[in-house]
Amino acid sequence: MLRLIVRRLLLAVLTIWGVATAVFFMIKAIPGDEARIAAGRTATPEQIEQARERLGLDHSVVVQYGEYLQRLLHGDLGTSVVTFQPISSDLATVLPPTLELVALTMVINVLIAVPLGVFSALRLGRSGDTASRLIMVLGGGVPVFWLALMLQYLIGSRLGWLPISGRNDYGLESPHVTGLATVDALLAGNVAGFTDAIRHLVLPALALSAPFLAVVARAIRSSMVGALKADHVAFARAKGASNRRIIWRHALPNALVPTLTLLGMQFGWMMGAALLVEAVFSIPGVGTYLNSAVTSQDTYAVLGAVLVLGLVFILANLLVDLVQFWLDPRTRVAS
């Protein structure tokens, strides 16, 4: 098992290095003077020269690559030409709102997809199954940004049940500790602030979860169909287990373990798709940052964000792999 974990870790490091390298070559591939790109559209000739010197652009590409990796190791992603802040500190500010949104989305995802997939598998080929499949197909087809817009309009504006933008109502913010509005509220003992933060997250998380839960429900459905046909389920029945016990104790755990890998990947994808929802609900997350960086051609900020999202993806998958090792005795004991 230790060997497997070490292998996973090495692979993760390798992939992170690969993403960094890919980003480096993306910078090189963008046509035009890189110093000008780094200094921003409105830079003066002196600023451009400063950028050229700072980035060592007069050196050979190999040396530049080495220097680039070195800067990365020190957490230096360059300076935003829009905020004039180090991109790493910008990202540290915008990452928590997105993480918070994605975390709640994941919870909603699992809470809806698992029962839906199980129900569909139990009603296989009957109208209940068809209805569930229709929900899955709809979830997979609806564009997240449009669903966000519709939820915002109908439930937020028309019905007024939930807030339509931002992270906290005015006056309910908590002192900044982690940057996660919910956690900070709890740390400050601000119950109203916590509820308010959650209320702000519900609609964006609901919208963001749609395409993901469609995929998970499908995966659960088909692995559940397989699990219910398994011999060990028949054996459990022959031992006298009730249907409920067979479903929840004998079939579902076996159906869930392979789905974990999918959830791990989805975490990373959600971080990416979050930008569509953040745009609609004005959440100051990575997506919003990335989007404005794209619009203002803040190239280094774009690449920094890409790098961080890649990192989150790799770490989330690594975590899931480890959890899976721990959950599945076949891999846990094999060493």
Added chain:
Amino acid sequence: MTSVLRIHGLTVDVGGLRIVDGLDLDLRKGERVALVGESGSGKSMTARALLRLDPSVSVGGSVLFQGKELIGLPEKEVRKVRGSQIAMVFQDPTTALNPLQRIGEQVAEPLRLRGVGRRSAMKQAAEMLDRLGVPRAAERLGAYPHEFSGGMKQRVMLAAALITRPKVLIADEPTTALDVRVQEQVLTLIEQLAAEEGIAVLLITHDLGIVAGFADRVAVMYAGRKVEENSVDAFFAGPSHPYGKGLLASVPRVDRALTERLDTVPGVPAKPSARPAGCAFHPRCAAAIDRCRTDAPVLLTIGTGQAACHLIEEGALRC
């Protein structure tokens, strides 16, 4: 001796197809009966139908367990019988044990389902595994199935089936997935335990080779019907039905030269979707007469057993 399990006119329908068609079989206390047939003959479906394991399958006829009718019994009542009164083991111990659950948990489950406390159930599980020859049983309750060999897994499954001291054990091809050497061991274990506890065993198999040393009685199924039944001795001395003869001739024997070619039953088994008219076996029967193509034969008492073949009536067949 009284019957523990009396099957009468059992029918099994799957998706509109009749897989088992009017099966009669008696299982007396402590008796070991082998139900033999090729794949698709309906023998496994019979085993599963007795416990009503497949809800999408409709089962008809009558199954009396100690005088109590099981067919038509509500699911909740059937559940009380499963595991505690009639237990079952499956063909492949690798797929029949849950890979994610510990051995102890799986063996103790039938007791836990009946309200036995965890510690007591685990203790009994260890004892049962020990009786079945699993080494260091108490220590290995926390192990997972993949840590066991095939033979050991089959013992684990047997332990889970027998832990409640059932009256009947249905063993569906319990040795097919095992090495020949291990097959022998597992069968001996079943035989021993059944004898000690007075458990009646219904052995489902396609392998006549293991029947001779194990069973008291043999029933042969073909295309969903019982075509022959007799005591093991009488059957192996000379089957009455042409199909039984064919099966027996296809078993390798030590008393014949290796150079001699094994006989096989020609053709392929009848499919439930295209069962021939008359005697379902007639297309493969060398001795078939006109009547076989039109009339379905009924079971006739012959010697110590029964057989369903027109040739017996016609006197064309000697036993």
Added chain:
Amino acid sequence: MTTLAVPRFLPVFKIPLLDRIAYPATAVFVLIALVGPWIAPHDPYQVDLNQALLAPGAGHWLGTDSAGRDILSRLLAGARTTVLSSVVVTVGAAVVGIVVAAVAALGGRVVDEVVMRVCDIFLSIPGMILALGVAAALGPSLRSTIIALVVALWPAFARLVRAVLRETMASTYVESARTLGVPPGRLMLRHVLPNSLDSLYVQAALDVSGVIVLMSGLSFLGVGAQPPSADWGAMVADGREYVTTAWWVATVPGLAITLTAVVFGLFGDALRVRLDPTLGD
């Protein structure tokens, strides 16, 4: 939860309702995409501020947008771009994926390992983000969106095809062809690929649906097809400001995206069931 519906012994022969409507529905949508611009009741680009934000009614069945353009006509005009470019993206990504996978399969262990690690790297950047980055770098246009999405989607295809290829290459008939001395290139083209295509078709059909949604997302963000061209994602973005006063401007194109993606998704599903009945789905 009273019974477990597990048809254990027989495959389900009955085709579920959803799969039955999939093929005709797809045909209708492809047809609309092809003839869309010619059956539009109005000029999709005709600006008429006097007609701005008209609610759906007799003159304009689906209403008009803020520039007074007929939304139905714009939907029909945009249908072709949406469907065609999604197909182009999917085919492009599939072709790149197949080539890369074939190289990996023929190139031996080292090449295979390197190719798969490169796929891992691409896959670890969320597709949406990768596409956004590439599209932005190339300058916002329909063409860059298409290129960006191909860049984002080929690794998934490469992985799938590689897995299938490996399975096919391990089969006995490929083994025997190899033993007979069939050269690698011919082996791949004549013996391996044709037998590996089924799951590729399914993936491609399902992907068209995903690409429709992804692409609309990119144009919603403003990096897709540029105004005034009638692009569904951009139409939703245009309608955003009027969502409280003229709901139809954003709602209608969103519904169009959903419906189209759903129909192509059903098509992929139906294809999967048809090509691999053992799936039992």
